[in-house]
Amino acid sequence: MTKSPSAESYRATLVPALHEIQDTHGYLTPAALREYSQRVGVPLYRLQAVASFFPHFRLSPPKKVTVRVCRDMACHLAGSGGMLDALRSLEEGGQVAVEGASCLGRCDRAPSTSVAVVGEHGEHYYHGRSGDDLRGIVMGALQSSLPPSDSDASHAGPYGVSRIDAYDGGAREYLAVRKVLAARDASLAAAEEILRTQKNWDFERVRQFRLGALRQRRTDSPLAPEVAEAVREW
Ligand code: FES
CATH class of the missing domain: 3.40.30.10 (Glutaredoxin)
Known part of the structure; x- marks a missing residue:
């Protein structure tokens, strides 16, 4: 009897197997899915669930x-x-x-x-x-002459670094949100300057302050008391 694969082996084999079927036939044909399902003992409904989840899998013949x-x-x-x-x-x-x-x-x-x-x-x-x-x-x-994919190697972006700014639209788009973010960033920069120059905080404590102020800390460990106090004051 064919042994059913574990959840772990589904993860490791299913997506590559579906890619192989698609590369061979141009799309995931019902016959190829049935054959694979019987051969490895993965229920057909599982194959269909995975195939319909990922948008790059095709369940009908594609255009050129x-x-x-x-x-x-x-x-x-x-x-x-x-x-x-x-x-x-x-x-x-x-x-x-x-x-x-x-x-x-x-x-x-x-x-x-x-x-x-x-x-x-x-x-x-x-x-x-x-x-x-x-x-x-x-x-x-x-005409079978597709240019290569855009790569990141030569892309510096408008600011010289990778940057995501969902609010970087035209002058009137998200104006209020952009003003609030600009005001927050200016206020945060001023507070950091005070911590550095007047309280002689080192880089790491200023960084903790920034993360705490923006609520971006990735651990639940508490802030050092003086950092928590600075966040509260800010
Ligand atoms: S690539 Fe379009 S929103 Fe992420």
Whole structure:
């Protein structure tokens, strides 16, 4: 009798196995899922649960090119909704699917997009591109000349470092929130300056103060009394 895999081995083998099926057939065909289910003893409903959870698994035959535009918060604020609408016209020829997607993990370079081409392993990712850029990328993909994914190697970002700012919109967007955050940061910087210069606090105690003030401490251990007092005063 086939022994059922443990929960641990599900984690280790299921997703790679589904990737392999998708790479072989272009999508997760019912026959291939049934065959895998019987061969390894994983119930079919479990395969379907995993397959439907991850957006990059396809349960029906794909178009030649599938474009996914992230619709989650950072990308939404960076205009992904309008980009998605503008790209929909690419579907007219019947070879391209344009879909919304959940966070692609590159919120710092929003809006993020993935492009998958039938017959190619994996997906390509493009970040912070314009609608026209993506249109050109898709046209290239249709001619089998897809540019390489955007890498981080040459990307310094507008501030020279990676930075996530969900409120970095136009001048009138989230104005109140941005003013509150700016006031808080200025007040915090002034308090830190006092602790450093007038109380001679070292780097670590000032850091603890900042974490305590922003409630970003990752442990439940209490703040040192003088740090807690400084947070209270601030
Ligand atoms: S919100 Fe779009 S990549 Fe995270």
